[in-house]
Amino acid sequence: xxxxxxxxxxxxxxxxxxxxxEYQDIERGRYISVLGDCAACHTVDDDRPLAGxxxxxTPFGTLIAPNITPDDATxxxxxxxxxxxxxxxxxxxxxxxHLYPAMPYPSxxxxxxxxxxxxxxxxxxxxxxxxxxxANQLPFPFSIRGVMRGWNWLNFDERRFEPDPEQPDDINRxxxxxxxxxxCGTCHTPRNFMGGDxxxxxxxxxxxxxxAPNITPxxxxxxxxxSEEELVEYLKTGGNRFGFASGPMADEVHxxxxxxxxxxxxxxxxYLLSGAGLESDDWDREPPEPLGEDDPQVRAGSHIYFDRCxxxxxxxxxxxxxxxxxxxSNPLVNGDNTTSLIRVVLAGSRxxxxxxxxxxxxxxAFAWNLSDEEVANVLTYVRNSWGNAAPAVxxxxxxxxxxxxxxx
Amino acid sequence: MATKLPxxxxxxxxxxxxxxxxxxxxVDAGLKVVGIERGPWRDTAKDFNIASVTDELRYAQxxxxxxxxxxxxxxMRNTPSQTALPMRKWGSFHPGNGTGGAGNHWAGITFRxxxxxxxxxSHLEERYGAxxxxxxxxxxxxxxxxxxxxxxYDAFEKVAGTSGRAGQLKSGQQPGGNPFEGARSSDYxxxxxxxxxxxxxxxxxxxxMGYSPFPVPSSLVSEAYTxxxxxxxxxxxxxxxxxxxxxxxxSKASAITTVLPALIRKENFEARTHCExxxxxxDSDGRRATGIIYVDSAGRRWExxxxxxxxxxxxxxNVRLMLxxxxxxxxxxxxxxxxxxxxxxxxxxxxxxxxFDDKNFNPFIGAGAVGMGIDDFNNDNFDHAGLGFFGxxxxxxxxxxxxxxxxxxxxxxTPRWGSNWKRATVDNYKSTMSIGCExxxxxxxxxxxxxxxTYRDRLGRPLLRITFDFTQNDLRxxxxxxxxxxxIARRMNPRQIVANPRTGPWDGRPYQSSHVVGGFVMGADPxxxxxxxxxxxxxxxxxxxxxxxxxxxxxxxxxxxxVGALAFKAAYGIVNRYLRNPGEMMS
Numbered sequence: 001x002x003x004x005x006x007x008x009x010x011x012x013x014x015x016x017x018x019x020x021x022e023y024q025d026i027e028r029g030r031y032i033s034v035l036g037d038c039a040a041c042h043t044v045d046d047d048r049p050l051a052g053x054x055x056x057x058t059p060f061g062t063l064i065a066p067n068i069t070p071d072d073a074t075x076x077x078x079x080x081x082x083x084x085x086x087x088x089x090x091x092x093x094x095x096x097x098h099l100y101p102a103m104p105y106p107s108x109x110x111x112x113x114x115x116x117x118x119x120x121x122x123x124x125x126x127x128x129x130x131x132x133x134x135a136n137q138l139p140f141p142f143s144i145r146g147v148m149r150g151w152n153w154l155n156f157d158e159r160r161f162e163p164d165p166e167q168p169d170d171i172n173r174x175x176x177x178x179x180x181x182x183x184c185g186t187c188h189t190p191r192n193f194m195g196g197d198x199x200x201x202x203x204x205x206x207x208x209x210x211x212a213p214n215i216t217p218x219x220x221x222x223x224x225x226x227s228e229e230e231l232v233e234y235l236k237t238g239g240n241r242f243g244f245a246s247g248p249m250a251d252e253v254h255x256x257x258x259x260x261x262x263x264x265x266x267x268x269x270x271y272l273l274s275g276a277g278l279e280s281d282d283w284d285r286e287p288p289e290p291l292g293e294d295d296p297q298v299r300a301g302s303h304i305y306f307d308r309c310x311x312x313x314x315x316x317x318x319x320x321x322x323x324x325x326x327x328x329s330n331p332l333v334n335g336d337n338t339t340s341l342i343r344v345v346l347a348g349s350r351x352x353x354x355x356x357x358x359x360x361x362x363x364x365a366f367a368w369n370l371s372d373e374e375v376a377n378v379l380t381y382v383r384n385s386w387g388n389a390a391p392a393v394x395x396x397x398x399x400x401x402x403x404x405x406x407x408x
Numbered sequence: 409m410a411t412k413l414p415x416x417x418x419x420x421x422x423x424x425x426x427x428x429x430x431x432x433x434x435v436d437a438g439l440k441v442v443g444i445e446r447g448p449w450r451d452t453a454k455d456f457n458i459a460s461v462t463d464e465l466r467y468a469q470x471x472x473x474x475x476x477x478x479x480x481x482x483x484m485r486n487t488p489s490q491t492a493l494p495m496r497k498w499g500s501f502h503p504g505n506g507t508g509g510a511g512n513h514w515a516g517i518t519f520r521x522x523x524x525x526x527x528x529x530s531h532l533e534e535r536y537g538a539x540x541x542x543x544x545x546x547x548x549x550x551x552x553x554x555x556x557x558x559x560x561y562d563a564f565e566k567v568a569g570t571s572g573r574a575g576q577l578k579s580g581q582q583p584g585g586n587p588f589e590g591a592r593s594s595d596y597x598x599x600x601x602x603x604x605x606x607x608x609x610x611x612x613x614x615x616x617m618g619y620s621p622f623p624v625p626s627s628l629v630s631e632a633y634t635x636x637x638x639x640x641x642x643x644x645x646x647x648x649x650x651x652x653x654x655x656x657x658x659s660k661a662s663a664i665t666t667v668l669p670a671l672i673r674k675e676n677f678e679a680r681t682h683c684e685x686x687x688x689x690x691d692s693d694g695r696r697a698t699g700i701i702y703v704d705s706a707g708r709r710w711e712x713x714x715x716x717x718x719x720x721x722x723x724x725x726n727v728r729l730m731l732x733x734x735x736x737x738x739x740x741x742x743x744x745x746x747x748x749x750x751x752x753x754x755x756x757x758x759x760x761x762x763x764f765d766d767k768n769f770n771p772f773i774g775a776g777a778v779g780m781g782i783d784d785f786n787n788d789n790f791d792h793a794g795l796g797f798f799g800x801x802x803x804x805x806x807x808x809x810x811x812x813x814x815x816x817x818x819x820x821x822t823p824r825w826g827s828n829w830k831r832a833t834v835d836n837y838k839s840t841m842s843i844g845c846e847x848x849x850x851x852x853x854x855x856x857x858x859x860x861x862t863y864r865d866r867l868g869r870p871l872l873r874i875t876f877d878f879t880q881n882d883l884r885x886x887x888x889x890x891x892x893x894x895x896i897a898r899r900m901n902p903r904q905i906v907a908n909p910r911t912g913p914w915d916g917r918p919y920q921s922s923h924v925v926g927g928f929v930m931g932a933d934p935x936x937x938x939x940x941x942x943x944x945x946x947x948x949x950x951x952x953x954x955x956x957x958x959x960x961x962x963x964x965x966x967x968x969x970x971v972g973a974l975a976f977k978a979a980y981g982i983v984n985r986y987l988r989n990p991g992e993m994m995s
Binding site: 308311312320321322323324348350353355356357358359360361362364365366368369 | 452453454457458459631632634637638639640641642643645647656657658669670673
C-alpha cells in the first residue's frame with residue numbers, strides 16, 4: 001500500500017503539502033535518507049551527521065559533498081522546500097547554480113513529491129553544524145558549473161517516476177527504489193565519456209578501482225542465478241554464499257541497505273531479477289565455453305590455487321558457508337571486467353561487518369608473494385573451473401592494477 | 409595524579425576469554441561497559457594473515473604474541489627460603505597480551521572438568537577416608553557443583569563452536585565419547601575433527617588394551633560454524649600453527665574470533681587498548697570497589713570509576729592486582745593465614761616419545777587440539793587406594809604440527825650438532841610421535857603467589873613472585889601415569905621409547921604449559937577462599953575476579969573450558985542476582 005500512497009501523493013502539487021513537522025513525516029524522511037544513502041557522501045564523522053566533507057573522486061577531478069544540515073551560513077538553513085526540490089530533481093541549487101551529477105539528481109529526479117517533502121522535513125531536524133565546504137575542487141574547465149547545462153542537455157531528463165500499470169505493486173516499488181533513491185545504476189551502469197549514463201543498463205562498471213558487477217538477470221555474469229532470498233541476504237547482511245560486500249558496496253551496505261525494510265529489499269530483488277527495467281535483451285547472452293584443462297594458464301593456475309586458495313575456498317571451489325565465498329558457479333567470478341578480482345587477490349579485502357554478520361572475514365593480500373603472471377594464472381583457473389567460464393586474465397592487467405594500488 | 413573519568417556501570421580488566429565474555433553479557437543486560445586491555449587490539453584480518461602467520465621464528469621463538477617481559481614479568485623460586493629471580497624470557501609458560509589474550513595462541517583443547525573435581529576434598533575424603541589427604545596438599549572444594557557448572561560449560565562451547573563427541577549425555581552414555589565426563593545437556597556444537605595417523609594408531613592400541621579412547625575436545629571447529637553471537641568460524645585446515653600462533657583461518661576459537669567482532673559493534677561497549685591497570689580503588693573501609701586506575705600508552709594516568717569492577721586478566725595479573733590493591737589478606741605460608749596468593753598450582757606435564765622405523769606420521773599435518781585421548785588414568789577415574797598419591801592425567805596423542813626449528817626429534821645418544829645430528833633429524837622427523845600426559849597439579853601450602861620484595865616493573869610496582877615446586881604427591885603421580893603411558897607405547901611396538909615423567913624441582917626455563925592457576929581461589933569459606941561461587945570477592949561485593957586464578961587446584965585437564973564457563977557463571981550471577989539485589993550473594 002505504501003506504493004499506492006506514494007503514487008497518489010505524487011500527483012498533488014508540492015505546494016499542496018505544508019512544510020510539515022509531523023512525527024510520521026520526519027520518521028519517514030529519516031528512512032528515505034537511508035534509502036538514498038545520503039550519509040555515504042554527506043557524513044564523515046558520525047558525531048556530526050550530514051555535515052558534509054566526503055571527497056568524491058570522479059574521472060574529472062575531486063568534488064566534496066556539501067553540508068546539508070540546516071545551518072544558516074554553511075548548510076541548507078536558508079533553503080526553501082521548493083529550492084530543495086529543484087536540487088533533487090533538476091540539479092539546480094539555491095540561486096540557480098548547477099550541481100554536478102556526482103550528486104545523483106539524474107536518479108533523484110524520479111522521487112515523488114511526498115518523498116522529497118518528508119526527506120526535507122527530516123533534514124530540518126538534523127543538528128545544524130557549521131562546516132563551510134567548497135564542494136567544487138575540479139580543474140578548469142570542469143570547475144565552471146555552467147558547463148553542466150550542456151551536460152544536462154545531453155545526459156539528463158527531468159521526470160518523475162511513473163509506475164508501470166502492467167507490473168504488480170512490488171515490482172513498481174522495486175523499480176522506484178532501484179532507479180530513484182537507490183540509484184543503483186550510478187555505479188552498476190557503465191558511464192559514457194562524459195560520465196553520463198552510457199546505456200547497457202546494469203551491465204557493470206568500474207568505480208573507484210573496483211568493478212561494480214553486472215546486476216542484470218544474466219545467469220552467468222549477472223545475478224540471475226541468485227535467488228530473491230540470496231539477493232536480500234546480500235543487501236541486508238553484507239554477504240551471501242557468493243561473496244561479501246567490499247569496496248564501495250561495503251559502504252552502501254554499511255550506511256544504507258542493511259537498514260532497508262525486508263519488504264523494500266524483496267521489492268528490489270524482484271525488480272532486478274525480473275529484468276523489468278531493461279530496455280533490450282542484450283543482457284541475455286550465452287556464456288562462453290570454458291578454457292580447457294590443457295590451457296597453460298589454467299594448468300599453472302590450478303597449482304597456485306591448491307597451494308594458496310584451497311585451504312579456505314576448498315579444493316572444489318565450494319567455499320564454506322557464511323565465511324569463505326564459493327567460487328564455483330559464481331557469476332562474480334565470470335564477469336567481463338576483472339578489476340575487483342585482481343584487486344582482492346593483490347590487496348586482499350575487508351568486507352563490511354553488519355549486526356547480522358559481524359565477522360567480516362578478510363581475504364588476505366597476495367601482492368607480496370604472487371607475481372603478475374601467477375595472479376593472472378590463478379584467476380584464469382578459477383574463471384574456468386567448476387562451472388565458471390570466462391576469458392583468460394592477462395598479466396598486463398594485473399600489472400596495471402598493481403601499479404594503481406601502489407599509488408593509492 | 410590520575411584524571412577522573414565519568415562513572416560507568418562496569419569496568420572489565422582484560423579482554424581475553426573471560427573479560428570479553430563477561431563484557432558481552434553485561435552489555436546485553438543493558439549495562440554500559442568499559443573494557444581495559446594492556447595490549448593492542450588484535451584482529452584476524454589485520455594481525456593473522458594466512459601467508460605470514462606460519463612463521464615459527466617470529467611467533468614461537470621470538471614470542472610475538474606474548475607479553476613483553478620488559479613490561480611485566482614474574483620472579484620465581486622453588487621454596488620460601490630461596491631468593492626469587494625474574495624471568496626475562498618466557499619459558500615455563502606463555503602469558504598473552506592484547507585482545508584475545510593467551511586465548512589467541514592457545515592450542516584449543518577444551519575439556520570440562522569432571523563433576524567430582526568441584527568437590528575434590530569432600531570426594532577424596534568420602535572415598536578414601538577422612539585422613540587420606542596428606543598434609544602437603546591443601547586441596548579444597550570449589551563451593552559449586554556440576555549441576556551449577558554444566559549450563560555454563562554448554563554456553564562456552566556454543567560460543568567457541570567446540571568440536572568433539574559426547575561421551576555422557578543426560579540421556580545416557582554415548583559410544584565413542586569420553587565415558588568419564590559429566591553428563592552433558594547437549595552434544596558438542598561441531599563434530600570431532602578428522603584424526604591424523606598417530607592419534608588413530610594410539611586410539612586403536614588403547615582400545616585393544618581395554619581403555620576408552622575419544623576425540624580430544626577441541627575449539628578448532630571442524631566445519632563452518634556461526635555462534636549465538638552471529639560470528640562465523642571456518643573449518644580447521646590442519647596447518648599445524650595453533651600453539652603460539654594466532655589462527656589465520658578463523659578456525660580456532662578465541663575472544664577475537666568469537667566474541668569481540670559482535671561486542672565491539674554494541675553501543676554500550678567501549679574498549680581501551682594499550683591501557684594497563686595499576687590498581688583497583690576501594691572506598692575508605694575497603695568494603696566497596698570504586699573503580700580502577702590505569703595508565704595509557706602516553707603515560708597518562710586515568711581513574712575510571714565504576715559501579716561494578718570485573719578483574720579478568722591472566723592468573724598472574726589477577727593476583728598481583730589484588731595484592732597491590734590490598735584486596736583480601738596476603739597469604740603467609742608460615743601461618744597459613746590469608747587468602748590472596750593462596751593455592752597457586754600448575755600442571756604436571758609428562759610424555760613418552762616413540763621412535764619407529766617403518767611409519768610415516770606426516771607430522772606437519774597437525775593442529776593444537778586434534779587428537780585422541782584416554783582418561784582411564786586421569787583424576788580419580790582409577791582406584792588410588794595404596795598408590796601413595798592422588799590425581800592423574802589426560803593421556804593423549806595430539807600432533808600439534810612439527811615446525812622446522814623446534815620439531816627435531818632424535819633418540820637419546822644422538823649428537824647435539826653436526827652431520828650425525830642432521831642425519832638423525834632426517835631419519836626421525838616423519839617416524840616419531842609422542843604420547844602426552846597432561847596431569848593434575850595439587851595445591852600445597854608452600855606453593856603460593858606474593859609480591860616480590862626486590863624486583864619492580866617499569867612503573868615501580870613490585871613483580872609477582874611465584875614460589876612453587878612439585879609435591880611428592882605429584883612426582884609419584886607423574887611416575888605412575890608415565891609408566892601407564894609407556895605400557896601403551898610399548899604395545900604400539902616402536903623401535904625405541906623414551907619416557908619423560910615430570911621430575912623436580914620445577915625449572916622455569918623449558919616450556920611446560922601456561923596452565924597456571926589459583927592464587928585467588930573460589931570456595932564456600934572466606935577463611936580459605938577469595939571469591940564465592942559467583943566469583944564475587946568476599947567482603948567487596950561489587951568486585952569480581954574471574955579466571956583460572958579461581959581454581960583451588962588443577963585437575964589433569966586444560967583449563968580454558970573452565971575459565972570460559974566461570975566467566976559465564978560470573979556474568980550470570982551479576983545479571984540475575986547482583987543487579988537485582990546489589991550486595992553479598994553468599995554469606
